Amino acid sequence: MTLEKNHTDHYATEHGPILPSAGPRSQSLPAxxxxxxxxxxxxxxxxxxxxxxxxxxxxxxxxxxxxxxxxxxxxxxxxxxxxxxxxxxxxxxxxxxxxxxxxxxxxxxxxxxxxxxxxxxxxxxxxxxxxxxxxxxxxxxRMPGHHRSTEANSRANVSHHYDLSNDLFALFLDETLSYSSALFDTSSTPAGTGPGSVGEHLVATPPEPTDSPDPRLHSPDVADAQARKIDRLLDEAGVTDGTRVLEIGTGWGELAIRAARRGATVHTVTLSVEQLELAEARIAASGLAGRVSVELMDYRSLAATGATYDAVVSVEMIEAVGHEFWGTYFRILDQVLAPGGRVALQAITMPHDRMLATRGGQTWINKYVFPGGFLPSVEVIDQVTREETTLRVVGQLEMGSHYAETLRRWDRRFLAQRDAVLALGFDEMFMRVWHFYLAYSQAGFASGYLNVSQLTLARETQ
Structure with missing residues (x-):
């Protein structure tokens, strides 16, 4: 894959200006x-x-x-x-x-x-x-019109980030290739009631920071923490032997593999060609290809299939939906969920007042990393589901401190892999963009401005 390079400006360090290299994989950054x-x-x-x-x-x-x-x-x-x-x-x-x-x-x-x-x-x-x-x-x-998360635009928005290079992501992710918050410890405490509290509301115990002696490597507990995150979602969705599972947002296939190992049949959809290809290869290598189908499909197209599922799971995909389409997203979840089924989401959220204040605007993250992305609040998820679906939020595990630690480890490893990143054809400006992105995100979770929760949804009659 060759990525067009259109960034021609320079940046300077304490040692003077440095021109970005013209590597074949240099990210197509806005000028x-x-x-x-x-x-x-x-x-x-x-x-x-x-x-x-x-x-x-x-x-x-x-x-x-x-x-x-x-x-x-x-x-x-x-x-x-x-x-x-x-x-x-x-x-x-x-x-x-x-x-x-x-x-x-x-x-x-x-x-x-x-x-x-x-x-x-x-x-x-x-x-x-x-x-x-x-x-x-x-x-x-304002967010550019071509970044709005319409069906026509979403494929390009997703490709901009997730189709950069599977090799790039492998350099800083752990062996599960999970690109979402890990859960280092399942212990938790009940949260008090108040703004943002819905259903049974728990707060995960903050993790203890640990480091591998070699910054190019993760500590062994990262893969375990990612598996723990996935297993809790599958448990919340009730995934067992014979469960029909829909996953929205395939990633690189780890959740689908773990669900299939439980005896479930999994239909997982993605808009990333690079992720689809590697996910299919990983699923085949696990011997579970007969239980998992991966499809290049927008979530909105699920409505036309007529299929229903006992469990719907989605990890940090709602952030790409866009506030104009939250109603559409949850109505489709409601439509495809079979009677008695459950939905388990992992969602990055922001405070409700800040969400209202920033809605429709463009951010640095939108411009340089995730076109079209916008974070919901837990309150708006509760509001939209109550007003437009039969689904209700019945459980929440708040785990923002775990995302801060996950991002700290990703950033540490990313910086330590500088030579390997450059060898893939990315340049010094790309390194600076991604270091800022990872550190900026870590700061959001460490400060409490951002949060991430596992949300469980079920029908009101259940």
């Missing part, structure tokens, strides 16, 4: 827009500078502006501003997208990137004054 000179840029940069410094002054971080050595913040993880004027200009013109892009160009850096990002992530809703928050809709870029 970093040059900073347009003029009054608008100057004014927005000045406003951004004041807001940034005011926000940092309240945070437990240290920001060092070069070349003056001026230090901002209350002390904590260190951010170094190599080119402050560029950061403020990009932040002023493009908000948080510009903040991330200034990292890509090397305008700023942080040795402990995830540690630094965790601090502002914890207070993201209050970093900007309320009066300016209300202007968000006027200054935040």
């Amino acid at each position: 970093l827009e040059p900073l347009a000179p003029g009054l608008r840029t100057a004014v927005s940069a000045a406003v951004a500078k004041r807001l940034f410094r005011a926000a940092v002054a309240r945070l437990a971080v240290t920001v060092v502006e070069e070349p003056t050595g001026r230090r901002l913040g209350q002390g904590g993880p260190v951010m170094r501003l190599h080119r402050p004027d560029e950061l403020y200009a990009r932040l002023g013109r493009h908000g948080l997208i510009g903040f991330g892009e200034a990292y890509l160009t090397g305008a700023w850096d942080a040795e402990d990137l995830a540690g630094f990002l965790t601090v502002p992530a914890a207070g993201i809703a209050t970093l900007v004054p309320d009066s300016l928050q209300r202007l968000r809709a006027f200054v935040t870029p």
Whole structure:
């Protein structure tokens, strides 16, 4: 597979500018827009500078502006501003997208990137004054129309990320090739009632961080934790011998394999050609091809098949559905679920108020990693299912701390595999994009701004 390279800008490190290589697998990144000179840029940069410094002054971080050595913040993880004027200009013109892009160009850096990002992530809703928050809709870029998760667009959105290279993902994932939060420990405590509480609400005990002596390798418990995650979902869905299972979002086939080993028959659908090919090969190698069928299919096409299933499972796929199509997604789950069946989802979520505030906008993650993605809240999942289906959320295991640990390990291994990533044809800019993506995501979960839950749904009459 050859990926078109259209990124021509450069980024700089402390050692000066570095031009991206022209490797055959270089990701087709959107071009970093040059900073347009003029009054608008100057004014927005000045406003951004004041807001940034005011926000940092309240945070437990240290920001060092070069070349003056001026230090901002209350002390904590260190951010170094190599080119402050560029950061403020990009932040002023493009908000948080510009903040991330200034990292890509090397305008700023942080040795402990995830540690630094965790601090502002914890207070993201209050970093900007309320009066300016209300202007968000006027200054935040809107999601491009061709990224909306329609049937016509979804295949390209999925391919942009998941069809990069199976070899790339194998470099930082564990042997199960599970690209979703692991569950390091099934012990949990009951959660209190309140916003976001639905059904039986449990919170997983936070895991203890551990590391393999060789950063290129995972500790042995990662594969076990991924298997534990999958097995709990299958248990919640009631998958046993003879169960008819539908999986929406195949990944690289691990869940389908584990379900088939229980004696289930599995129909799993995906929009990723690369994942489909490797999943089929892994399923065949396991000797379970007779129990599992893998199909290149949009979830919306399931309605026309007329098939029903005793269990529906889906791991971190709802994030790609798009808020306009949540109703469609859950109505289809309702339609294909046989009487007495259960649904088990693993879903990344965000607070309901932040979901409402950011709906329809474009983020750095959308632009550089996941086109069309948008995170629901647990409340909106509960609301949509109550209003548009016979399904009800009857159980929730909240496990955000486990995702923070999963991402920490992925990022550590990804960075340690730098030479191998470059050997695949990706370039230094790709390394910087993906390090920021993994660290940015880790910070979201570590701060509690993002969460991930296993949600169990059943019909109200059950």
